[in-house]
Amino acid sequence: MSSRQKSFFATPSEVFSWIEESTSLLSLSAxxxxxxxxxxxxxxxSKNSLLTSLFIYLAQSKTDLRTVPANNIxxxxxxxxxxxxxxxxxxxxxxTVIQSRSDWWDNAIRSTCENRATHHLYAKITKVISPILKSPVHAKNIITGRTSSYQDMGYTDGAVELFNSGHGWVQEGTSNVIFSPRIFSE
Known part of the structure; x- marks a missing residue:
């Protein structure tokens, strides 16, 4: 029972291209x-429907969405x-965050269940995006001034262009940390 996560900074257009390539190359459904x-x-x-969504789910095959309760995915x-x-x-x-979780609670049998195939699909999907990602991502706490470098976070060339044009890199829900492709000066 576990989860996997890959975080990176990329432009919406780059993410659209990556999703398009992944669904085509791996015969996935979105x-x-x-x-x-x-x-x-x-x-x-369509690019707009993809990038205006709250979440995108990638699946190995099509699912009858009438059987998936939208309030309990x-x-x-x-x-x-x-x-x-x-x-x-x-x-x-x-x-951008890619997440895989192999376990869930099944109320009917009152037990935690596991689907390890989820992690295999995650590995295939992240393999498509990984070649264009650079690392590390550098972070700075704007309150304490402490800095860190994250080897497991990445960024694309397009994200660097946005950064260089004045767009700050942020994590949703985190207002005291800023991110950069470069080491912060003291």
Whole structure:
């Protein structure tokens, strides 16, 4: 029972291209979740629908979405990989996150269950994006001034271009840490 996660900074266009390449190369299906509680939908191939979604789920095969409750999605049970797409506004680029979770609680049998195939799919998917990622990502706590370098986080050339044009790199929900492709000066 475990989870895997890959975080990186990339432009929305780069993430769209990566999803498009992954679904084609690996014969995957993409499912979109736009809002909590709203019905899931199969990806129609459009860039806008993909990048305006709250989450993107990548699956080995098509799923009858009528059987998946939108308010209780269990990616591990379904064998789905969850992608949190980047958000880009006037001054910030949020990270992209790829997540795999192999376990879930099954209320019917009152036990934790596991689907290890989820991690195999995660490995295939991350193999497609990894060649274009550079690392490490450097972080600085803007309150304490402490800095760190993260070898397991990556970034793309497009994210560097945005950074150089003044877009800060951020993690959603974290307001006291900034990220950079370069080491912070003291």
């Amino acid at each position: 499912v979109l979740r736009h809002n909590p509680g709203q019905a899931l939908e199969e990806w129609d191939g 269990m990616p591990g049970k379904l064998g789905w990989i969850r992608v949190v797409p980047p958000r880009l506004d006037q001054s910030r680029l949020s990270e």
